[in-house]
Amino acid sequence: MSIFSQLTVNGLIAGSIYALVASGFSLIYGTNKFMHFAHGVSVAVAAYLLYSFFSLAGINFYFSVLLTLIFSGVFGLLMYRGIYLPLQNKKASNVILLIASIGILILVENLIQIIYGADVKVINFIEVAQGLNFFGAIITPLQIVIILSSVILFVSLYFFMKKTRLGRDMRAVADNKELASIVGINYKRVASYSFIIGSVLAGIAGILIGLEQNLRPLMGTDLIIRGFTGAVIGGITSVPASILGSYILGFAENYGIWFLPSGYKDAIAFALLLIFLLFRPRGLFGLKREVEK
Amino acid sequence: MLQIKNLHSGYGELEVLKGIDMHIGDKEIVALIGPNGAGKSTVIKSVFNIAHVSSGKINFKGKNIRGLKTHELIREGICYVCQGRIIFGNLSVRENLEIGVELIKDNKNSRNSRTLAQRTLFSDTFNSHELKSLRGKASSKKEIERRINEVYKKFPILREREKKFAFSLSGGERQMLALGRALMLKPDLLMLDEPSLGLSPKLQKEIFSTIKKLRDDFNISILIVEQNAKKAIEIADRTYLLEDGKIALEGGREILRNKKIQQVYLGGRY
Ligand SMILES: Nc1ncnc2c1ncn2[C@@H]1O[C@H](COP(=O)(O)OP(=O)(O)O)[C@@H](O)[C@H]1O
Numbered sequence: 001m002s003i004f005s006q007l008t009v010n011g012l013i014a015g016s017i018y019a020l021v022a023s024g025f026s027l028i029y030g031t032n033k034f035m036h037f038a039h040g041v042s043v044a045v046a047a048y049l050l051y052s053f054f055s056l057a058g059i060n061f062y063f064s065v066l067l068t069l070i071f072s073g074v075f076g077l078l079m080y081r082g083i084y085l086p087l088q089n090k091k092a093s094n095v096i097l098l099i100a101s102i103g104i105l106i107l108v109e110n111l112i113q114i115i116y117g118a119d120v121k122v123i124n125f126i127e128v129a130q131g132l133n134f135f136g137a138i139i140t141p142l143q144i145v146i147i148l149s150s151v152i153l154f155v156s157l158y159f160f161m162k163k164t165r166l167g168r169d170m171r172a173v174a175d176n177k178e179l180a181s182i183v184g185i186n187y188k189r190v191a192s193y194s195f196i197i198g199s200v201l202a203g204i205a206g207i208l209i210g211l212e213q214n215l216r217p218l219m220g221t222d223l224i225i226r227g228f229t230g231a232v233i234g235g236i237t238s239v240p241a242s243i244l245g246s247y248i249l250g251f252a253e254n255y256g257i258w259f260l261p262s263g264y265k266d267a268i269a270f271a272l273l274l275i276f277l278l279f280r281p282r283g284l285f286g287l288k289r290e291v292e293k
Numbered sequence: 294m295l296q297i298k299n300l301h302s303g304y305g306e307l308e309v310l311k312g313i314d315m316h317i318g319d320k321e322i323v324a325l326i327g328p329n330g331a332g333k334s335t336v337i338k339s340v341f342n343i344a345h346v347s348s349g350k351i352n353f354k355g356k357n358i359r360g361l362k363t364h365e366l367i368r369e370g371i372c373y374v375c376q377g378r379i380i381f382g383n384l385s386v387r388e389n390l391e392i393g394v395e396l397i398k399d400n401k402n403s404r405n406s407r408t409l410a411q412r413t414l415f416s417d418t419f420n421s422h423e424l425k426s427l428r429g430k431a432s433s434k435k436e437i438e439r440r441i442n443e444v445y446k447k448f449p450i451l452r453e454r455e456k457k458f459a460f461s462l463s464g465g466e467r468q469m470l471a472l473g474r475a476l477m478l479k480p481d482l483l484m485l486d487e488p489s490l491g492l493s494p495k496l497q498k499e500i501f502s503t504i505k506k507l508r509d510d511f512n513i514s515i516l517i518v519e520q521n522a523k524k525a526i527e528i529a530d531r532t533y534l535l536e537d538g539k540i541a542l543e544g545g546r547e548i549l550r551n552k553k554i555q556q557v558y559l560g561g562r563y
C-alpha cells in the first residue's frame with residue numbers, strides 16, 4: 001500500500017511539472033499554430049538564472065525569483081519578435097518555424113553549457129527537509145509547494161482565459177486567426193502576449209524544478225519531450241487538456257515502475273507519444289469539432 | 294462612401310483583379326455578382342488587406358485606406374462578414390458579439406471615442422448629455438449592454454443561445470450572429486460575402502429581407518457579394534457584374550431584363 005501511495009505522490013509531482021511545461025507550450029501553440037520546442041530551453045534558462053541570481057550573486061531569494069520571472073517573459077518575447085515573427089513576415093511555413101525552434105533549443109543549451117559548464121549545479125535554498133508522511137508516502141514540503149502552486153496556477157490560467165478580454169482574444173485567435181483580424185484583433189499583439197505568458201509559466205516550472213533537482217544544461221530537452229507528450233496525450237490545442245494529459249503521463253511513468261525496471265521510465269513517455277501520434281493525434285480530450293468549410 | 298479605382302490585386306504571383314472601378318454611395322445597397330472564381334471575394338479582401346493589392350486606389354469617406362492593416366479597418370467604420378467560417382466556434386454567442394465593440398472602446402484615440410458615441414444604434418434618441426457620458430468607461434459597459442439588447446431584439450434566437458458555444462448554432466443562426474457582431478459596431482459600410490450560402494430557400498429569403506431592412510434600421514451602406522444573382526439584384530440599388538477579374542456590366546434593377554444576365558445568371562442558381 002505504501003508503494004502505491006509513494007508512486008501516486010511521485011506521479012503527482014512529475015505531472016505537475018510536466019503540466020507547467022505543457023500549459024505554456026499549448027498556449028503558444030494555440031495562438032501561433034507551430035511547435036515552439038524551444039519552450040523547453042525557457043525552463044532551463046529560468047533554472048540557471050535563478051542559480052545565477054541567488055546562488056552566485058547572492059541576491060535575496062524572492063527578489064531572485066521575481067527577476068527570473070521577468071527575464072523569462074522577456075526571453076519568450078525576444079524569441080517571438082526576434083526570430084519567429086521575422087520568419088513569419090517572410091512567409092515561412094510552420095515547419096520552418098518548428099525547425100527554427102529546435103535550432104534555438106540546441107543553440108541556447110550549448111550556450112548554457114559554455115557559460116556554466118557541463119557539470120550539474122545545485123540551488124541550495126531549502127535545506128534537505130524532513131519528509132512528511134502522507135498515507136504511507138514520503139513527501140517533502142517543497143514537493144507540496146510544487147503541487148499546490150501548479151494547481152493554483154492552472155485555476156488562475158483558466159479564469160484568465162475565460163474571464164479576461166486578453167484571454168478571450170487569445171481564444172479567438174486560436175480559433176480563427178484571419179477572422180480575428182477582421183473583427184479588429186491585432187494578431188501580433190495577442191501572439192506576443194501568449195509568448196510572454198507561456199514563457200513565464202516555463203519560468204515558474206524552471207524555478208520549481210531547479211529547487212527540486214540538479215541543474216543540467218540539457219534539462220530543457222528532457223522537459224519539452226515530457227511537456228509535448230503530455231500535451232499530445234491530452235490534446236495539444238487545448239490548455240486544460242494538455243494539463244490533464246501531463247498528469248496522466250506523470251502517473252503512467254511512475255506506476256509503470258511497478259511493471260518495468262525504472263530504467264524504462266523514458267521509454268514509457270516515448271511509447272505513449274508514438275501511440276497517440278499514430279492512433280489519436282487529437283488527444284484524449286481534444287475537441288472534435290466539425291470543421292466548417 | 295467607398296471608391297475603388299483601377300484596382301489590381303491578387304495572391305502572390307496570381308493576379309485576380311485586373312483593374313476594376315467601383316463605388317458605393319451613402320446608404321446605398323450595392324450587389325456584386327459573378328461566377329465562382331471571378332474574384333468577388335478578392336474585392337473585399339483587397340479592401341481588408343488580406344489579398345495583395347499591387348496598384349490602384351481605395352478611398353473611404355475621402356480618406357485613403359489602402360495599406361491599412363486588417364485589424365485597423367473596423368475603426369474606420371467598415372465591417373466585413375466573410376464567406377465560410379464567419380463566427381468563433383469556441384467562443385460563446387455573447388463573446389462573439391462583444392469581441393469587436395470592446396476593441397473600439399479600448400482605443401483612446403479621439404476619433405474612436407467620438408465614433409462610439411455617434412454610432413450608437415439609436416443615436417437620435419440620445420441627448421447631447423448622454424452622448425458625452427458614453428465616452429466614460431462605466432457607461433461604455435452600459436452601452437455595450439444596450440447594443441447587445443438591440444441585436445437580441447433583432448435576432449431573438451441569439452438571446453436564447455447566449456451562453457452556448459457558437460459552433461452549436463445552425464447555419465442560419467451563424468449568419469445572424471455574424472450580422473449581429475457587425476451591427477454591434479454600427480459601421481458605416483457593411484460588406485457581406487455570400488450571406489445566403491448554405492441556407493435553405495426559406496432562410497435565404499429571410500436573410501435577404503433582413504439585409505434590406507438593415508439599411509434603414511441602422512443607416513448604413515451595404516455591399517453584398519452573391520452568387521444568387523436574382524435575389525441580390527432585387528434588393529440592391531445598383532449591381533456590378535464581375536467576370537474574370539473585370540467589371541463586365543453595371544446597372545440598376547433594370548439589368549434583370551438584360552439579355553446576358555437573363556441567359557447566364559438567372560437560368561440556374563447562380
Ligand atoms: N488565398 C488565396 N491564395 C491564392 N489564390 C486564391 C486565394 N483565394 C482565392 N484565390 C483564387 O483567386 C480567384 C478568385 O477567388 P475569389 O475572389 O474567392 O472568387 P469568388 O469569390 O468570385 O468566387 C480564384 O481563382 C481563386 O482560386
Ligand SMILES: [Mg+2]
Binds near residue numbers: 376
Ligand atoms: Mg467568394
